[in-house]
Amino acid sequence: MTSRKCSVILVDRSATHQDTLVTQLHSTFGEVTIVANASAALRSLQTKQKYTANPSLLLFDNERGCDEHEDTISVIHSFSSQLLHRSIKNIVTIVLSENEDEDYMLRCLEHGAVDYVLKPLRPDTMKTLFLNLHRYNYESGNEKEITKQRMRTNIRRQGPSWRNFTDRLKGVYNDDVWIPRAIVNYYTPEPTLSRSRIQVSADRNEFLKSRVCSWDFMPLHLSDTDLIHCVFLILEQVLNIPELEEFRVSGDDLYNFIFDICNSYNNQNPYHNFRHAVDVMQTTYYILCKVGVLRPLFEDALAGFSRTRKGSGYSGSKQRKLIQELMRPIDTLALLMASLGHDVGHPGVTNRFLVNTGTPLAMLYNDRSVLENYHSMAFFHILHMQPKLGKLTLNYQRPDLQWFRKLVVHCILMTDMSLHDDFVESIEEQSTRIHTANLQDEVVANTEREVICGAIIKCADIGNCSRPFPLAKRWACNLAEEFFLQGDLEKELELDVLPMNDRQNVNLARFQLAFKRNIAMKLFVALSKIIPEMEFCLDFIGENIEEWTNVLAEDEGEEAAKEFALENAGESDEEEEIEEAIEETDRESSISIPFAKDIHRDRVPSDGRIEGPYVLSPSPRSPRDCTTPRNSQGNQSNQNNSPSPMRRTPPR
DSSP states (O other): OOGGGOEEEEEOTTOOTTSHHHHHHHHHSSEEEEESSHHHHHHHHHHHHHHOOOOEEEEEETTTSSOTTOOHHHHHHHHHHHHHHTTOOSEEEEEEESOOOHHHHHHHHHTTOSEEEESSOOHHHHTTTTHHHHHHHHHHHHHHHHHHHHHHHHSOOOHHHHHHHHHHHTTTTOTTOHHHHHHHHHHSOOOOSOOOOOOOOHHHHHHHHHHHTOTTOOGGGSOHHHHHHHHHHHHHHHHTSGGGGGGOOOHHHHHHHHHHHHHTSOTTSSSSSHHHHHHHHHHHHHHHHHTTSSOOSSGGGHHHHHOOOOOSSSOHHHHHHHHHHHOOHHHHHHHHHHHHHTTTTOOSSOHHHHHHTTOHHHHHTTTSSHHHHHHHHHHHHHHHTSTTGGGGGOOTTOHHHHHHHHHHHHHHHTTOGGGHHHHHHHHHHHHHHTTTSOTTSHHHHHHHHHHHHHHHHHHHHTGGGGSOHHHHHHHHHHHHHHHHHHHHHHHHTTOOOOGGGOTTTOOHHHHHHHHIIIIIHHHHHHHHHHOGGGTHHHHHHHHHHHHHHHHHHHHHOHHHHHHHHHHTGGGHHHHHHHHHHHHHHHHHOOOOOOOHHHHHHHSOOTTSOOOSSEEEOOOOOSGGGGOOOBOTTSSBSOOSSOOOSEEEOOOO
16 A cells, blocks of 8 residues: 555645645645535545545544534544444544644544644655555454454364355354344434533433433433433443443443434434433333332432332232342343334334335345334344444353343334234233242243333333323324324325324324223233332323323314213223222322322312422313424423423432
């Protein structure tokens, strides 16, 4: 490699080919291109790599390479992420700057630059710039060699049997993992957020801890950085468990992983986006705290989490102890990771749509749990690419890591709603079986762990319907809009449109009532049999059914609401059983989580706000009120500590 075989892209919005620097670059390198910004540089690189394999130097002028509203370090980081995402190779970034601050130099290197050169660029220095390419390629090759050595250590590639299978297994042990990388890069969106270490004030940190430990947690009211920090708080706590010490990573590495997950969600989806992922993860975390597997981050919430309720035939404390014994740290980590990554790369359409349109993903996964299989694969690919956390994917001859992968995959697959009824039945069966099961047998114990973790993530996945009504309604509107967008697309493609996807015909209240009665209530009843501490969700669901019935009455009249109730009378026996169970629990428990019916009926003063642990703004009833003002980032406007539309202190 020589300098004449290298091309140079100079990012400088004011440079011209008559400049002295550009003239010197032309005399040293084979080709010189001037662009105004990083986006233009990326387009130029993509074009070059189609026609030539020559390596390139990207010279980024610190003072003249950014627009006024841009920051050099964030631009460099974003550019480096784009290179990785698009698999563009043989390119190194060098910063040219007048800034002599050493900390700033190091930050540039930490965020993707391979060298930092002070201006003015001297001719003798210019002649050595190409060596950065040699060094970069050497280090990259060295990393690949380390990976190969690790594989050789794990897998003894020797003997006649191995030689017999070499050709057939070469794809299995391909170090480049090109198949998952190609699929993930094709289906996941391009990064929208640059990696960085988030700076959070002490007050904000405590506030977010309190939100994470609250049942009225609402991601739609938080900024992207708040959401990322919420995930950071949860994972940091879990990774600090002594049994997980070998997987502990620095704060920067943990933030990088969370940024990568966030960027892998299609955040233009109204519902299946990173906010939903954080919502599911927080619900999972809340349940784990409720049963005592984890200690809540917010100390003031501890008293509420430690109280127990009695279930059907077994005390809550006995159930609680049983789950605490079953759930090991590796299970907790797997369940929370699955919750975070369970919808990675979701395209905003359903499995049915992917199958009916014959998409490559549907063919790849044989029309079965298409999205869930893809989410699992994509999540593990992202995890595998992490420098430290990637160790969790190296499961050869590591039974604990083999189990970690199995449990994560199981949990993600359980979010397929087509499996809902079968899994609810398995939860019901466990509630009567687990107390007599031989949990000393590892196979038996693992089976019970799968059911418990599957039950938790399923409830977390649809858990927003058991939040207080203002929050549940906001999520319902977002989900409906995502269905409507799919329906619009189906109409364009002249496909059959399900009623729930047709914005002209669907009634949101009817859909929500059917879902809560036939899907959500059954699932949470089953969950409450193995985790009695979560029975309060049944009260919220019951109250939300009442609220949606009122909405239906306002939209279609009292008679229509009564008629709809009669049509669903088949559920009445079960609802009576649920009500009796709740009343029995009320008598036996001293827990002070107010039920939703108490909030709306007994404790609302004349000004429409609630005294005590709940603070509610008057909630709109009409589906027409689903829209919420948004700020310039597209997030809902309430991102501070104010109690709108709902806020409460953690339960005691």
